[in-house]
Amino acid sequence: MPLKKVIETRKLNRVFKNGDIEVHALTEIDLVIEEGEFVAIMGSSGSGKSTLLHILGCLDKPSSGEYYLDGVHVNKLNKNQLADIRNQKIGFIFQSYNLLSRTTALENVELPLVYDRTGRFTNSKELAKKALEQVGLEDRIYHKTNELSGGQQQRVAIARALINDPALILSDEATGNLDSRTSIDIADLFVRLNNEGKTILMITHEPEIAQFAKRMIYLRDGRVLTDELIKNRSTKESALKALELIT
Amino acid sequence: MKQFLKTFKVAFQAIYKNRTRSLLTALGIIIGVAAVIMTISAGQGATQEVQSQISGLGTNLLMISTKTEHRGGMDVRMGRPIDEKDLLMLQKNSVWMPKLSPLVANGVRAIGPQGNKSTTIYGVSSDYFDILNREIVSGDGFTEEDVKTARKVCVIGETIKKELFSSADPVGRQIRIDKVPFTIVGILKEEGKGTMGQDQDDMLIAPYTTIQNRLYGRRRGYNMIMASALSEDHIQDAEIEATELLRETHRILEGEEDDFEIMTQVELQEITGNVTGILTLILGAIASISLIVGGIGIMNIMLVSVTERTREIGTRLAIGARESDILTQFLIEAIVLSLAGGILGIMLGILGNQIIYKTTNFYIPTAMDSILIGFGFSVLVGIVFGYFPARKAARLNPIDALRYE
Numbered sequence: 001m002p003l004k005k006v007i008e009t010r011k012l013n014r015v016f017k018n019g020d021i022e023v024h025a026l027t028e029i030d031l032v033i034e035e036g037e038f039v040a041i042m043g044s045s046g047s048g049k050s051t052l053l054h055i056l057g058c059l060d061k062p063s064s065g066e067y068y069l070d071g072v073h074v075n076k077l078n079k080n081q082l083a084d085i086r087n088q089k090i091g092f093i094f095q096s097y098n099l100l101s102r103t104t105a106l107e108n109v110e111l112p113l114v115y116d117r118t119g120r121f122t123n124s125k126e127l128a129k130k131a132l133e134q135v136g137l138e139d140r141i142y143h144k145t146n147e148l149s150g151g152q153q154q155r156v157a158i159a160r161a162l163i164n165d166p167a168l169i170l171s172d173e174a175t176g177n178l179d180s181r182t183s184i185d186i187a188d189l190f191v192r193l194n195n196e197g198k199t200i201l202m203i204t205h206e207p208e209i210a211q212f213a214k215r216m217i218y219l220r221d222g223r224v225l226t227d228e229l230i231k232n233r234s235t236k237e238s239a240l241k242a243l244e245l246i247t
Numbered sequence: 248m249k250q251f252l253k254t255f256k257v258a259f260q261a262i263y264k265n266r267t268r269s270l271l272t273a274l275g276i277i278i279g280v281a282a283v284i285m286t287i288s289a290g291q292g293a294t295q296e297v298q299s300q301i302s303g304l305g306t307n308l309l310m311i312s313t314k315t316e317h318r319g320g321m322d323v324r325m326g327r328p329i330d331e332k333d334l335l336m337l338q339k340n341s342v343w344m345p346k347l348s349p350l351v352a353n354g355v356r357a358i359g360p361q362g363n364k365s366t367t368i369y370g371v372s373s374d375y376f377d378i379l380n381r382e383i384v385s386g387d388g389f390t391e392e393d394v395k396t397a398r399k400v401c402v403i404g405e406t407i408k409k410e411l412f413s414s415a416d417p418v419g420r421q422i423r424i425d426k427v428p429f430t431i432v433g434i435l436k437e438e439g440k441g442t443m444g445q446d447q448d449d450m451l452i453a454p455y456t457t458i459q460n461r462l463y464g465r466r467r468g469y470n471m472i473m474a475s476a477l478s479e480d481h482i483q484d485a486e487i488e489a490t491e492l493l494r495e496t497h498r499i500l501e502g503e504e505d506d507f508e509i510m511t512q513v514e515l516q517e518i519t520g521n522v523t524g525i526l527t528l529i530l531g532a533i534a535s536i537s538l539i540v541g542g543i544g545i546m547n548i549m550l551v552s553v554t555e556r557t558r559e560i561g562t563r564l565a566i567g568a569r570e571s572d573i574l575t576q577f578l579i580e581a582i583v584l585s586l587a588g589g590i591l592g593i594m595l596g597i598l599g600n601q602i603i604y605k606t607t608n609f610y611i612p613t614a615m616d617s618i619l620i621g622f623g624f625s626v627l628v629g630i631v632f633g634y635f636p637a638r639k640a641a642r643l644n645p646i647d648a649l650r651y652e
């Protein structure tokens with residue numbers, strides 16, 4: 001039985017028009033990501049990584065080309081349906097965490113369920129606690145955002161991305177604001193979640209973090225330059241050892 | 248509906264997390280609503296006060312006076328004065344006005360054992376007390392006989408009694424009015440302050456004959472003739488009757504205008520009702536402006552709040568909030584703030600009325616409709632001034648909002 005395609009794009013283009021100037025942020029992206037994959041997206045600044053992630057995350061629409069997410073033809077959806085798709089199928093993780101301030105970890109993690117209209121989650125508190133356990137924050141449940149370190153805040157954000165049991169987790173430079181050691185912890189967390197069956201797509205600038213993934217896509221000027229499997233994947237131990245050699 | 252409740256909770260949490268700012272935001276509404284309640288209540292209170300004093304004036308009162316016109320800021324008498332001839336004619340012919348009294352008023356100086364005082368003396372007939380509902384609490388007052396023989400007797404008000412005669416009952420004692428000694432035959436029941444703040448107990452009442460004959464010599468005319476109609480239902484009849492009789496006596500031809508004026512209690516109530524009603528309206532309108540200013544305050548702070556929370560809005564949109572969820576959230580925030588402000592304002596207004604009552608003794612019943620107006624207005628303000636910021640929040644592009652610094 002072939003694996004389920006979580007993402008399938010056909011000739012995806014994204015053109016930004018600023019007056020007379022056209023920026024081709026993405027050109028003819030054909031991409032298939034199957035269930036259980038862990039993909040790192042790399043590329044220099046301005047290569048179109050975030051633009052791709054926004055389209056895959058249904059926050060933006062392609063200028064042309066088709067996009068199927070978990071079997072749903074996204075092009076045909078209206079704004080409300082897109083919002084519901086984001087709520088049901090996607091978990092976002094951002095560089096700057098984007099947690100609600102002065103709010104407990106638990107409430108932050110519960111947030112996506114506020115907008116759940118399917119009624120498939122009955123006990124949001126229990127689910128939020130479970131998600132926080134998954135990211136190793138079971139002893140910080142009632143801490144407020146400002147009482148947590150950067151790494152802990154990013155873990156809360158990851159728990160928030162997990163709570164709705166999404167088909168796809170999208171991360172845009174989740175480790176961009178964190179030190180090397182904490183970055184490795186977060187990357188290791190991604191590996192664990194992936195081992196539990198989550199499909200993950202993460203943008204990163206750091207090769208040592210990308211090395212945790214199973215597959216790497218390299219973008220240049222809005223096109224896929226390389227797309228290959230990673231042979232000797234990093235583990236937490238190997239990455240920490242490498243880190244010690246440098247310092 | 249379930250979604251609405253969830254959004255409602257979100258809005259409430261947002262308000263609670265920004266308690267200080269929420270309170271400051273609501274402050275404009277609090278003050279506005281309190282101002283509306285206090286002014287409308289004060290206006291209505293004053294109206295009721297005036298009305299009750301007018302009905303306390305006398306039962307089924309009619310006042311007949313010479314026609315006056317405003318000329319160069321002065322009241323000028325237009326017709327022939329109302330005089331004894333008119334009085335006798337009315338007494339003889341009237342069916343609907345069983346009680347009639349002339350009124351001649353004069354400023355005088357009264358001297359008693361404790362001091363002297365300038366006051367007003369009213370010359371009237373013995374019917375006067377019934378017409379104006381004024382009770383005599385001590386002594387017997389004066390009779391028709393006293394009026395006929397122009398005896399030098401008078402009834403005094405409580406203020407005169409207090410200032411000129413210490414505490415002892417002065418009935419039977421003498422009082423000098425413009426050097427002429429009068430015998431006191433009664434004390435008026437205390438009435439307190441009148442509609443315009445005048446002291447209704449600072450007066451002397453004597454037979455009009457005495458005043459005309461003994462004090463000032465016979466002058467032509469009275470200030471007015473007061474009458475009471477047989478019953479409330481017959482005020483109109485009395486007015487028509489008086490008009491006909493006086494036109495006849497004054498030999499006014501058909502088609503010519505009256506040279507006298509008749510004011511009934513009902514008309515008096517209508518006029519003052521109009522004046523105080525307009526006053527209430529104006530004050531209420533001014534107070535409403537402060538409500539609108541409060542609403543603009545809410546809009547202002549909500550706009551700031553939308554800008555400040557741009558990232559939060561972006562996050563909510565990214566994790567699946569619909570535009571309508573964001574719109575509802577911010578609209579609820581605005582409405583809850585202004586509604587809470589409205590309720591606090593109502594309480595503040597009632598408290599203000601109480602304080603005015605405690606300090607000035609001017610009782611203001613808090614008008615029920617002012618509460619409803621204040622309440623309705625604050626909800627309206629919340630919706631109207633909350634909508635624009637809420638729409639702005641809902642229309643944010645999630646990608647830009649997430650990037651917002």
Ligand SMILES: Nc1ncnc2c1ncn2[C@@H]1O[C@H](COP(=O)(O)OP(=O)(O)OP(=O)(O)O)[C@@H](O)[C@H]1O
Pocket residue numbers: 016017018023024025043044045046047048049050051052
């Ligand atoms: N809203 C927009 N309007 C116009 N041009 C845009 C817009 N968003 C992105 N672009 C352009 O599209 C291109 C790709 O941008 P994108 O943000 O995807 O790059 P990136 O690979 O994420 O870069 P970085 O690593 O710096 O985050 C850039 O040239 C950028 O200027």
Ligand SMILES: [Mg+2]
Pocket residue numbers: 049050051
């Ligand atoms: Mg980017």
